[in-house]
Amino acid sequence: MSLSNRFLLLGSTAAFATIGAAHAADLPVKKAEPVEYVRVCTTHGVAFFYIPGTDTCLRISGRTRFEGNYQTNYSRQTGTGDTSGYRGLLRFNFDARTRTEYGTLRALVRLDAGSRTGLIHSGTQLRIGHSYAATGVDEAGRAQQHVNVDKAFIQFGGLTAGRAASYFDFYAHDFEIYGATSGSDTSSTNLLAYTATIGNGFSTTLSLEDPVYRRTPVFAPYATTATTPVGPVFVGYADGLPSLYGTIDSIQRSRLPDFVGALRVEQDWGTAQLSAATHEINVGNLSTAPAEGTGGVITGIAHTHSVQGWAVQGGVKVNAPFIALGDALYLQGAYGDGTQNYVGYCMIAGCYAQANTGFGGQKFAQYFADASINPFTGQLQTSTSFSAVASYLHYWSPEWRSTLFGSYGEQDFSAGARLAQGAAYSLVSPNGAVAFGANAVGVPGTRFYRLSQALRDSYQYVVGASLIWSPVRDLDIGVEGFYTQVGVKSGRVIDSDKSPTAYTNVAAINAGTFVPRTATQDSVSQIRLRVQRDF
Template identity: 50%
Template sequence: MQAGTLGSDVASTNLAAYTATLGNGFSATLSMEDPSFRRTPVYSPANVAAAAAVLGNSSLQTFAITQSPAPVFLGFNAAGLPVGLGFEDTIQRNRMPDFVGVLRYDQPWGSAQISGAVHEVNIGTLNTAAAQIVGTNPGTLGRAASEYGWAVQGGLKINLPFIAPGDTLYLQGAYGEGAGMYTGVSAWAGSYIQSATSLQGAPFQQFFSDAVLNPLSNRLELTQTFSVVASLLHYWNPTLRSALFGSYGEVAFAPGARAAQASYNGLGIAGITNIGAFGSSYYNLNQILRDTYAFNVGGSLIWSPVKDLDIGVEGVYQNYGVQNGRVIDANRSPGVTSQTLLNAAVAAGTLRTVTNADVFQVRARVQRDF
């Protein structure tokens, strides 16, 4: 049940690392790692291709289908009003490896570790020729500058042989900006995508993008995440063991990032985004780019009659929700995806909202390692 702990291990990461043993239980590791394994997408509206079809812009439609566009204003007139809107491809490139450093201390009582990572967040080039859809371009904007996300982590492993041989307590905390995969906040709901629900049928989605492109400034704004976790492993006898864990994590987008995404609604182009006009009731109630939290608690009972054979049961409970306000309940008010549909639901008395959701998961486990 590692994913339920908000853990951040990615066992398949391609890397080149060097570890030095410093003596007295200390060791240090430096690593260069493939950034693809620690990347959550930069936020992109999901319906730009549909907007292009409505506008009859075949070039933009092709661009939207083959890439991941996010809007940016190309310029403003003397009155301060936008006169051009283009799109940047937010699919990230491998321009720089992640750099990771670890300092570890091992003793008979257990171990302690602190670590840090640097992770580049980047996007593609502004496509004005194919993707410009409003007004005339008063100038040329280049690709938004890369931002450098980072994360730090501290952990303790405490051996508890006075309770039972093999008993261990684990404590860990992590904080990051633009590096959510290192803090593990999306580990249970679903990593490598910008939004997900913990289980099919949950009332609303959480958003996990490492950064949001501000359409007003053409800058990437990093997302803050943190998590804490505690877990206890206990052996009832040499073949029967239990694990208990609890964790808490939060996702907070840059101040104003969500409001900036609503700014281009004033251009009156239908279908360009589904976040709603700033200050509208739909804007206040939809799930997109909302700051969220998640709390997990779970346990397992595993019997290992022979080496490398595990038989048992595992269960986890999660409560996740928005940090402020309310969101539309997609189960009880399905299909409310615009201000017009929200108004209709309110008039019909069918609009339902929530602040959080409870998720339960139980599974039987039979595992044989070779």
């Protein structure tokens, strides 16, 4: 190709390129949508980000945990014999906050779920509907799935509404792995509360809280049938003489919320709180079907009036940076009348039960009933309880820390309450021939009455320690061990482990032909391992 032809080809190509560019410039150009990247929100702390398209900041966090447990056990009676157990736990937190002209609007949701096997299974969680258990012959009751809406509340100004921790609580096992000590620890309840800030670190709270999560069943010694109420035999009078009339429906009704008040101070030296609560005990009516012998005019039948139980608690947390950075000491004490769950006496054995055994093969049950119904007057007779706890956290280094903790508690029933139940029992079964099981009080003055476990005043104490290693941030690898002793405050009780048939041989015990084994106390040691990652 000649040089002139080459110049002609290049010129033609350039012309076409210019024309193409001119036409392209006339076409409409669609702009790309702007990319809205997630923006960091620093207004409410670390790890918050703006939800795209809103002015709400959100933090997503969670937890995973493994636990293994071992405890001493000396029995292979039915339902006991486990010495080990395991648990896996997951948790998701969603914390949403928005700045408003009235202050911060906050919503927090926390979901917990877990899988428990062997020794780590909870009758407490089953009773309040937080767990469901396996039914297979080799897994029955010893494999559980646990699901709980642990938190779901709204905060706006001083208002808190939803599912949150009770404002009565203070220590709430803050430094413990298992949570073995006595003391109130209701981390999930439904409430409506208002907190007013006074100044200089002081605040006061009034909270209306769900009474269901603070109930302990009213003492009900005699079960009737699955379709009729469960409660104590009520004694009316026929022709001027005591006569068995029927039972009282001891299932509690919901009428009033629990009223909780707290005065709190938080300053550099630490935190202190004074709490108080009222709790209504409100049972049903006398059944209409007489039990026997009503061949006369029944008189003296009194309606069971509700009563208001109450509880008070005081606690202090003292920071001790002069010993080591992060060190702190908790001291807490509580007293209650008809409010055992606020005192937290049931923590190691398991709450929401009339009576319970906290470890396999326990020789006798502790009774946690907030009240009993006098079978002659029909009126509630409340129990009293108290607890005291101390816990000290010490940092040996930034990676190593340990806790030393202990508690002591008691629960008492009036002598009149137990005597009245025994008098009613004497009408039901004068010689003990009718077996009413472990809840039977017995006929006053008999050997069985002196040895039966029902409505016996009891005590318990716990001592323990833990050691936790945190090699990196938000990872804990720890072990905790503790010793628990429970006992009756006076006299002796039947050892249900060594004499499992005693409560079906009442007449033989009173006649002296059957001498059951007895005990004054029982104890257990436990060790728990935990590996936990927060993120």
